[in-house]
Amino acid sequence: MAKRKPKYAVDKNKSYEAEVIDLTYEGMGVVKIDNYPLFIEGALTGENIRFKVIKTNKNFGYGRLEEILTESPDRVEIENKIYSNTGTMPLQHMTYEAQLKFKQDQVSNNLQRTAKIIDIPVYETLGMDEPYGYRNKAQIPVQMVDGALETGTYRQRSHDLIPLEDFKIQDPEIDRAIVIVRNILRKYQIEAYDEVALTGLIRHLIIRRGYYTGELMVVLVTNGSHLPHQEEIVDEIIEALPDTVSVMQNINDKNTNVILGRKSHVLYGEDKYRDRLLDFTFEISHQSFYQVNPIQTEKLYQTVIDYADLTEDDVVVDAYCGIGTISLALSRHAKQVYGIEIVEDAVQNAERNAAINQVDNAKFFVGASEEILPQWAEEGRQVDVLVVDPPRKGLEEDFIEASLIMAPERIVYVSCNPATLARDVKYFTENGYQAVKAQPVDMFPQTLHVESVVLMTKE
Numbered sequence: 001m002a003k004r005k006p007k008y009a010v011d012k013n014k015s016y017e018a019e020v021i022d023l024t025y026e027g028m029g030v031v032k033i034d035n036y037p038l039f040i041e042g043a044l045t046g047e048n049i050r051f052k053v054i055k056t057n058k059n060f061g062y063g064r065l066e067e068i069l070t071e072s073p074d075r076v077e078i079e080n081k082i083y084s085n086t087g088t089m090p091l092q093h094m095t096y097e098a099q100l101k102f103k104q105d106q107v108s109n110n111l112q113r114t115a116k117i118i119d120i121p122v123y124e125t126l127g128m129d130e131p132y133g134y135r136n137k138a139q140i141p142v143q144m145v146d147g148a149l150e151t152g153t154y155r156q157r158s159h160d161l162i163p164l165e166d167f168k169i170q171d172p173e174i175d176r177a178i179v180i181v182r183n184i185l186r187k188y189q190i191e192a193y194d195e196v197a198l199t200g201l202i203r204h205l206i207i208r209r210g211y212y213t214g215e216l217m218v219v220l221v222t223n224g225s226h227l228p229h230q231e232e233i234v235d236e237i238i239e240a241l242p243d244t245v246s247v248m249q250n251i252n253d254k255n256t257n258v259i260l261g262r263k264s265h266v267l268y269g270e271d272k273y274r275d276r277l278l279d280f281t282f283e284i285s286h287q288s289f290y291q292v293n294p295i296q297t298e299k300l301y302q303t304v305i306d307y308a309d310l311t312e313d314d315v316v317v318d319a320y321c322g323i324g325t326i327s328l329a330l331s332r333h334a335k336q337v338y339g340i341e342i343v344e345d346a347v348q349n350a351e352r353n354a355a356i357n358q359v360d361n362a363k364f365f366v367g368a369s370e371e372i373l374p375q376w377a378e379e380g381r382q383v384d385v386l387v388v389d390p391p392r393k394g395l396e397e398d399f400i401e402a403s404l405i406m407a408p409e410r411i412v413y414v415s416c417n418p419a420t421l422a423r424d425v426k427y428f429t430e431n432g433y434q435a436v437k438a439q440p441v442d443m444f445p446q447t448l449h450v451e452s453v454v455l456m457t458k459e
């Protein structure tokens, strides 16, 4: 007997009208038809809309926005629709004030509503005066389009390249550099990699730029080691972009979505460029993490310094320290800082950064924080302030357990994911800590990413 289709409150491909009652963490408008929730991209809270149902699941569905019947005051006109196809600026239809509020709500919803940490104040998001042109790093896919090597960005949820020269949220000097390198590669008839046929050479172009130094690093990610006309290409890059201090080739010959391969070598200069933050100079190698929004990074780090509230007798652990940026910023206020970082290149940068900034009270350790901290706890090491800045998945239980044994007076948690932040803060608050305050910082305007800092103290 044929299976009967399940019946939902709505029918697929039919249009409905409803009021948008909320936004999801992915920025989609939420409507309800007979209590059945549907998510609609591009709709804003408070708007009355007409939408067509495009997908139905057991507990919720998705709709496509057809018409906005009454518009939210938070809506701004999108000048160029191309960015709606790229997905690089998913909040571009919202005023910047509304974006900041959306991010504050993400942090407070996760901490207060989901994790039930109700007494923590979540402050207004620290925003930018000019929320465009901020990214100091571009990782640009390269493809052949109509016979020409093109740089741009993928169409949303695909690997089809949309050629683009103005990325809006990147440093305009980086946009300019991408076009220059693209034209040089075209001149020497270098083929882009084809990920279906597995032929061709150039996969990605990575450009990083020091905001305060202007120094440029250019990385050509190639499928194979031989780069025809290597010398001419490198010479032309340096001539056209005289601020270039490093040209690297990274070889990635695997059939994978991962951008960087394991092997790299220097084609010009050294494997590093420099930038400055809070009066420190940092050397950054191509494998190392470095915050992408320099103006906001200084606000983020200043919040960490304020929340850490150090005295000159304090010993600090900066876990997930990258190239030692937070460690050095805190070293001025502490007796000793210990950084932990899993990427070896980043630790080498951190050590060198301590040396070039004449910091002699910061030491760095290569390894997983969830392995190193438990060792330190077992050795009975003392720590007064613990700073953590983990990747999106948050902290491992072994790490939290070790922190509880070491029992620092203050824990400053820097997070790029409010959901794992709330999960981890809850764990701490159930084990002898209280959450004191939370400060969202907008590191990624026009996008859904939410960064925040939380202070916890020992009860």
Ligand SMILES: C[S@@+](CC[C@H](N)C(=O)[O-])C[C@H]1O[C@@H](n2cnc3c(N)ncnc32)[C@H](O)[C@@H]1O
Pocket: 289, 290, 291, 319, 320, 321, 322, 323, 324, 325, 326, 340, 341, 342, 343, 346, 367, 368, 369, 370, 389, 390, 391, 416
């Ligand atoms: C969000 S970044 C923060 C880096 C640094 N605090 C900063 O502001 O530039 C997270 C860092 O954690 C490192 N990392 C990832 N997993 C790790 C682990 N298990 N143990 C130690 N470091 C890790 C990454 O390589 C990266 O440098």
